[in-house]
Amino acid sequence: MRKPTHVPGEVIALGLDDAAILRLGERGFTARSRQPLGLSGSEIVKLSIPSGMTLEAARQEVAAASPGAIADLNHYFEPNEGATQPTPCGKGRCALVRTAIGWPEPDAGKACTAAGPIGLIDTAINPDHPALQGVDLHIVPLAADEAPESGRQHGTAVAALIAGRQDSRAPGLLRDARLIAVDAFQKTKGDADVAETYDLIRAIDLLASRGVTVINMSLSGPHNQLLEKTVSLVAKRDILQVAAAGNDGPRAKPVYPAAYPELIAVTAVDRNFRPYRRAAQGEHIDVAALGTGVWTAASVDGGRPRTGTSFAAPFVTAAVAILKASNPSLSAEEIGELVAKTAEDVGAPGKDPVFGWGVLNARELCRS
Template identity: 55%
Template sequence: MLFCLVVAAQFPLPALQSGGFLPGSSVAHADDDDDGGGDDDDDDGGGDDDGGPGGWGGGDYRDDDRRGDIRSLFRWRWQESRRAPPRRQMRVPDRAPNEIVAIGLDETSIVSLTQSGFVIDERLQMTLTGSELVRLTIPSGMTLDAARQAVSAEAPSAAVDFNHFYQPEQETSRPCGNGRCALVRHMVGWPMEAAANTCTTSQRIGLIDTAINADHTALADARIEVVRLSDERLPRSGEQHGTAVAALLVGSPDSRAPGLLPMSELVAVDAFRRFGNVADIANVYDLVRALDLLTQRGITVINLSLTGPPNLLLKQAVSAAIGQGTILIAAAGNEGPNAKPVYPAAYEEVIAVTAVDRARNSYRRAVRGVHIDIAAPGVGVWTAASISGARQKSGTSFAAPFVTAAAVVMKASRPELTPREIEAELMQSAEDIGAPGKDAIYGWGLLNVRALCSR
């Protein structure tokens, strides 16, 4: 008996299908569908999930040979424990540890700062703001706060801030069943069949996201240009998030992940890089560059399924882009209902999109607040996996493309409308599903494109 008790304590058994445990499985919280950024491979194994647009073919079990042999279970567990200690989760910082960024430094200020020990790492003349974007490494021994104060004092009229990091809203696929992987576009009135889709347009769409698997079958016929901004010496960003968002927008209509606007052209800027194999991050310097690049090309609708802290440079770039007629749609964030607002969604001029499920309930991780503008399907959304096939995805990242697609159609049919007018029409036509009027959970309500798609 003593031996059994010791073994049970040292080698806990994984859960059985009937509610107990099975060898080789692991215990996970039922509400944890967050990917954590650690694994970019969400390939569905070459098949579709049950109930989805193409059928079921994913999933396998790799420990069948151990199910009935308790001795092999103990031996396996002992070998695993000797192999390597568990890895501690790497914390993703919210800013570069030794960099300051600025918009509007004049040459005199730059010379003075370099004489004080700052190093100019990169500088770019921007069309968007008409001024120069500069990234500086701070002097050795100086704190970031002191460095920001020093640069601000040298150039009081410049926008100066930390080089903050932003992340895509990564979410894990869940197994399908009982029709849970069917397309959800009918929730907002988007035609289900491509042949019946009057919401078609060949307009260009801007996307700032991670890398995209352009060889995915869902994107085989899509018109996609991918521009990578990060240094080629840095690890490439993963393809899971960017591929899923791209397919939602322009996926081939006869593929397993049909897009909302398959006839449109997508100009996708990969502003991200891999951080320690745990997450994809983009610094604000590259996000501002991406906005400048897309606006230079005359792209008037940009999808931003990414979140991070407030930043003076990002705010200035956002205001400048909208002032030039660009419509910016951003994910509200998955940090939780009690979290602080995240950016760029929380900027007043940006359309902040939250996510709802098929029953029109708010996504449990969606950020709430007075800045939320509109809701769209974002739970169990069927779209492309990173390598092949398709998966369902959850998060505000996958709700934003529905609003982006609606804005593209509206802009194409009524090009005279300003960003403010398009936002107002989208909000006025939304289906109120929360407290009467605008509320902190759903904004003005669920996106409604029925009138738009019947023109």
């Protein structure tokens, strides 16, 4: 049974004025939710469509309701976690695969510091996890009256991978990082975590308003015109955006937001730089990072190995935050170029569809 790709009977829009919304109401549309966005200077509107109208006909009518309006379906997005093979562990925790790219062990006295704050859009996070105790973590709700939070497994793992306490069982890549996290997801009836485009855009807008240096999005879904517009506006604010390339397999179509040119699209490799078998490939891939058997926090306590492009993306997010701290005068675009330039070229010479520019190289990033 195929999973639904969008909310049934809904379209979302940017750039509708009050008069247009009123006219659409007379046509049988219902504005279910409206929220102003700082990035676009307009509202994002969620509309139920009239009975008997197709989604495509509704999208076209809404887009034509105001000059310059953009309308699309309210697509679903999912976290990018793959299946994890059991990893043998010794005392304490599993080996930290990060050392394969030169990232220092947490007890080496060379943990990395970074420019911040770092924005994170993910599922809910367990702030009481021992790895996150004392971490500068600010969890921002989308709204006070929103639905209950999503599952905590994925978000906790990604947050700890970036900023977990260095003395914990799930030490993070960065020391003293500041994280601002938004849960854009909700539980479905099948217990899966999904994010509507409407909420994903609101989360991006919220983080942009908080002055983050970089936004990590370990999630993916279909192309969406409103999302495309939003990430382009974020790029104009000189904010770096990093996204997981997806786990639908090497022959799958590109997923978004990773495939938009404004983002750094991250695929996954193992500690021997072999591609993760489910990782996406394509011309849009920018860089590869470790994404199989990555040791990070479990949802309640301790740690476990995780696999997927979701856990490769935080390596690049941490790297660009470090580079920004070391090179504050560089633009977001120049930081992205520096990541590509310093990557270890392990595939075909130059940029290729499997590894992008190569595997992230952390050997020159972290200094004591």
